[in-house]
Amino acid sequence: MTETAIEFRGVVKRYGEAVAVAGIDLTIAKGELVTFLGPSGCGKTTSLRLIAGLELPSEGQVLIAGRDVSRDPASARNVGMVFQSYALFPHMSVLDNVAYGPVIRGTKRPAARARAAEILDQVGLSGLHQRLPSELSGGQQQRVAVARAIVQQPDVILFDEPLSNVDAKLRRKVREEIRSLQRRFGLTAVYVTHDQEEALAVSDRIVVMQQGRIAQIGTPADLYERPASPFIADFIGDANLIAGHVAQGRFTAPGLSLDVPGPEGQAMLSLRPERIGLDPGGPDLIASATYLGSRIEYGIQTPAGDLLVSRPITETPLPVGTRVHLRIDPKDASRVA
Template sequence: MQTDVANPRGHLSLRGLTKRFEGLTAVDHLDLDVAKGELVAFLGPSGCGKSTSLRMIAGLSQATSGTIAIGGRDVTNVPPYRRDIGLVFQSYALFPHMTVLKNVMFGLEMRKVSAAEAERRAREAIALVQLSGREDRRPAQLSGGQQQRVALARALVIQPSILLFDEPLSNLDAKLRDEMRAEIRDIQKRLAITSIFVTHDQVEALSMCDKVAVMNGGRLEQLGTPFELYERPATPFVASFVGRTNRLSGTATGESVDIGGMRLAMPGRHAGPVDIMIRPHRIQMSVTGQGGAGEGAASNRITGTIRSSSYSGDLLQYDVAAEGQVFRIERVTRSIEPPLDNGTPVDLSWQIGDTLVFEAAR
């Protein structure tokens, strides 16, 4: 399938982008448009095709078929150094024998920018990533987060049309990842640079990006805003991969579903086998007899017993056995509320509108 590069629908336009290896289709007819200045995440499990897609956009891997257009220009067969792309690698890929300043200047020197201009722009990029004063250090003298900032500065200094991130935060600890997410997003918004961010971390994708492209088995399952993906997932895979869910299977009749003799209300009218999903934090729970769950006419209400619990500081997770099923419940912790004991009888309820319904695969 060929794209009309004269009238692209995005600053970056992919049409029918496909990559086949012997006996494997890694990316299968990917169609995607990214608007100028937009940050889009490629999200999915290992092997879903997200990094292969990024490598084709960068020109590091040749597409089997399909087209790639940047700013209306077909770059499908253009070599990487002529695509006007900056790439931030997972491994940083810094030159260990070069100083921070020389690492950042390298791309400009390869483009025959004068030494004075290259140094000026490199120092500006280093200041942008908050590393002023460390220009003479070598990568081994920097922390992981500082090395990632150098890699970002090196990609930004060439003033690329598109910036590509290949899981750049996966080597950092949790606290540093949070800090770098905010910094990368702030810089990207200030520069209004079109960006692709490859990640398998849903929190990273949802918290940083304007849109998220969820991939599975080489195909694009859904493209949307973080809100759209979480609240209106198009497929069961998207619903379960973006956030956590309780998944139940049953037979629908009208506006209710029978699950092993338990009848639950659901939004809309359906018939036949369905899968329903409920987010753990959308289920209210209270100790039986103490109230607090089950209020509201538009709610499903069941009773059960706590089977196990898990405490992670800010979150309490319970597994509750109810009506022959096991429900995962999540509650924000409170300093005055210790975890409930296993065996405690509880009431569960959730709003009917919080039930996601999908036709079961036949």
């Protein structure tokens, strides 16, 4: 039986008349990395702060390791946190930064430093113990921040937009390091980001927030391949949303007809740009073509509306003005409304 690490039970958070979190029910398993994802103001950061104890719920309960911590302050929760800015002490060595938490919690300094040295070695920072944070790269500083959170053996570790201060070229490497450390230590982790690619790359499950509510929960593949609504389809990656009608198991829109099971009536399909093939000769028109290194993005004018199509650079490029036929496999179309 999977052990529960964090549980939200009907959690509401209000700021005066404004509702930041509007009734969340959520269970996070021990050892799982769950990401809260959504646009600004959706409630994702407030949800993280409710776990940390930096905010208290207006209604409902927050449980950590089976204990109701809803009214407990941050200091009474066994939670580690990695901030956007890393919040490393600039005047302290890497070793003392990591040992600081155990020391202020009552661990003797030699024991705290020994434990800190062990964790630093495990996160790949052996030989750098006596350096100052300013003498480290951004990726190394990130690992120090993670080590400082891990050293206290928290029930859960929280990542608040951890890559926002990392150079774009380092983000892939750092997010891979975070995921590797989370798995190596078996950490229960909650991660907050507004970056869809980042969420897809690091998460076991993603909680997509919309206006203070959970819009959909699922694995990265679930959310990308089977979005539950137009909002999810449009927010997770790129999507072509096509309005039409379903009758007798067939979806029809101007210039488009596909077998789509489900209820009859008005409907909307989501088509990912990379799942649409292009064949020369047909009723549709290439209105634009953008070279993006590994792929070309085409803007296609169709009777159903303007569509985005992404094709690998290995295919023969098609010039603007070419008439094309769209090649769509019905299994690649997701009904979102």
